[in-house]
Amino acid sequence: MENIRVGIIGVGNMGSAHAALLAEGRIEGAVLRAVADLRKDRLVWAADNLGSSIRRFEQPAELFGSGEIDAVIICTPHYSHPALAKEAFAAGLHVLVEKPAGVYTKQVREMNEAAAASGRVFGIMYNQRTNPLYAKLRELVQAGELGEIRRINWIITNWYRSQSYYDSGGWRATWAGEGGGVLLNQDPHQLDLWQWITGMMPSRIRAFCGFGRHRDIEVENDVTAYAEYPNGATAVFVTSTFETPGTNRLELSGEKGKMVVEDGKLTFHRLRVSEPEFNRTYTGGFGQPECWTIDVPVSGTASDHPGIIRNWIEAIRHGSPLLAPGEEGIKGLMLSNAMLLSSWTDDWVTLPIDEELFYTKLQEQVRNSSSLKDSGSARTLDISGTY
Amino acid sequence: MENIRVGIIGVGNMGSAHAALLAEGRIEGAVLRAVADLRKDRLVWAADNLGSSIRRFEQPAELFGSGEIDAVIICTPHYSHPALAKEAFAAGLHVLVEKPAGVYTKQVREMNEAAAASGRVFGIMYNQRTNPLYAKLRELVQAGELGEIRRINWIITNWYRSQSYYDSGGWRATWAGEGGGVLLNQDPHQLDLWQWITGMMPSRIRAFCGFGRHRDIEVENDVTAYAEYPNGATAVFVTSTFETPGTNRLELSGEKGKMVVEDGKLTFHRLRVSEPEFNRTYTGGFGQPECWTIDVPVSGTASDHPGIIRNWIEAIRHGSPLLAPGEEGIKGLMLSNAMLLSSWTDDWVTLPIDEELFYTKLQEQVRNSSSLKDSGSARTLDISGTY
Secondary structure (H helix, E strand, O other), rough: OOEEEEEEEEEOOOHHHHHHHHOOOOOOOEEEEEEOOOOOHHHHHHHHHHOOOOOOOHHHHHHHOOOOOOOEEEEHHHHHHHHHHHHHHHHOOOOOOOOOOHHHHHHHHHHHHHHHHHOOOEEEOHHHHHHHHHHHHHHHOOOOOOEEEEEEEEEEOOOOHHHHHHHHHOOOOOOOOOOOOOHHHHHHHHHHHHHHHHHHOEEEEEEEEOOOOOOOOOOOEEHHHHHHHHHHOOEEOOOEEEOOOOOEEOOOOOOOOEEEEEOOOOEEEEEOOOOOHHHHHHHOOOOOOOOEEEEOOOOOOHHHHHHHHHHHHHHHHOOOOOOHHHHHHHHHHHHHHHHHHHHHHOOOOEEEOOHHHHHHHHHHHHHHOOOOOOOOOOOOOEEEEEE | OOEEEEEOOOOOHHHHHHHHHHHHHOOEEEEEEEEEEEOOOHHHHHHHHHHHHHHHOOOOOHHHHOOOOOOOEEEOOOHHHHHHHHHHOOOOOOEEOOOOOOOOOHHHHHHHHHHHHOOOOOEOOHHHHHHHHHHHHHHHHHHOOOEEEEEEEEEOOOOOOHHHHOOOOOOOOOOOOOOOOOOHHHHHHHHHHHHEEEEHOEEEEEEEEEOOOOOOOOOOEEEEEEEEEOOOOEEEEEEEOOOOOEEEEEEEOOOOEEEEEEEEEEEEEEEEOOHHHHHHHHOOOOOOOOEEEOOOOOOOOOOOHHHHHHHHHHHHHHOOOOOEHHHHHHHHHHHHHHHHHHHHHOOOEEEOOOOHHHEEEHHHHHHHOOOOOHHHOOOOOOOOOOO
């Protein structure tokens, strides 16, 4: 089978890393053929670093119409993901989109419809699904090891970003440029894993966002969200960008015990008899079921971005299943949108959310955006060590 | 100096333990002289176990008027604490009241006023203040080691109670009998420590209580509360009685790092330069201040109930300061009341709370209480290992 010819739109922080990976021949069955970027300096970078055989375009439409590629990876600012993906599908291309899927679910729903209509392979860069800790946790939960889940608690505050980070790009942390803050830029993986691991979406959410806390930015960088599920379970999701050292601790509590992921370890506190059974039969007042603390063996390392790209290429070439189907991008975004909407309305938000209302509220933020900064000032950061 | 002659009202679960302690002469400067209990079987227990010299009364008023005692420990059901304390102060007695101070703050405010007017020594059984872990944490926070606190997160779900526990007393877990659930029975220590350690009370609270979750009870046994502080800090407090094994993890995040108490250990993640200073001066985009992980040495063991009783006796005899002044009982109860009120009204509650509104709402619960069970069915549980 021929190699899949790949193009990349947006060779900034993430796109340049993916481009280098492909250019170095590290993705079997795929070859980098072209890149597109509106910024001339990034095209100069591409010429200097990716080899002279790589075609370079300013406009995405030129790339789509070039006949040079079968598939495209979209690494542009968040807002543009759905529109570019729709154009790509229309051009008959397979698509891998960076996270988040988009900024608002209305737009992402249209992208999903275009993907379905196209019959092309649509993936999303949820590389944390390749993290063996979370993959193992999901496998255990889906196998019923916890029984029914009763509580979820994720403290994910290890996204420290100094003011200098926010000042590194005019589009950063603005309603007009990014369309959100920590929920949209840093947390898409966690919001996805939350629903992917548990297989559950909340019925309603009440969230409390702090905007520009300890930073000169306009978007949310401090979030506490409470969620309720159809089965009676509850959840708390806490995230911020100004705490250091932050915490990344996920706790799932269920009928058969508790699982905790923290410090790179998965611990299962496993009950010998389930809580409901113990409760039904125990007569002693105080007392609780016998519990074993198990360090769950987790093997392998995260295949990360290369793993997601390989999986997507495999799916294109052989029809194998996607680890992260693009259509699922809407779920994490729905959680993110619900949290912002709950804060803006100071009220509960029932899921699925009112997409029109969210869109209207977002447009208000964009119109009132005090920091429609010079987007030409964007500079590319060294992202080694980030997600 | 003469020994302080102590009486105990209510020799059920806690009162019988305190009585035995005093009867065994383990509280220097104090001697047990009398007990009172409405339940004849508990007076039989007292005769059998505390010695024949101990006077026994059915009615509290008989004890107060007996001339046998200088001081009284109140270990009756929650509702009766304030009224009995007021009677005791009126009789010129020093008072140590079991937690919680009462069921609603209006009642507790009156008790505090009576205490102040009496000039007697008024303590509350916040024995967790003697826990060296929390005492050390408080000392560090009050010494400014964290700088300003920005986030508090307490998961305290290790209160497992089976249905058989709830069935052990007709008053248990009823609005009429206890006036509340996990917040009033299990969490008073944590609600106190929360404000005692940080020295801060929230400006407003939004809480989500589940009532009778997985148990045949009418009160709250599943709580998630979000709190905001005047300085911009936020907090989450999560508690339940149906999870096993539960979690007890307290995290404080501040300008100078993070402190975590879990598994009997206090860990300080200490920044070499404070976050605000780093943020002001750093220009590198990604990056964060150097952090040292410190296992804070914590010496000693909790002196616990005996420690609080000794401290109270010392205060009576020598005027030494109380570790847990009775007047401070209203603070934790205010947090507890605010959480219930927020759930009942499905809205924010601003602190200090509307005491009349809480009282009215509580009375509605009491009137609608479907489980005004036979309170004569109470049996005394073995509480060794509980707080």
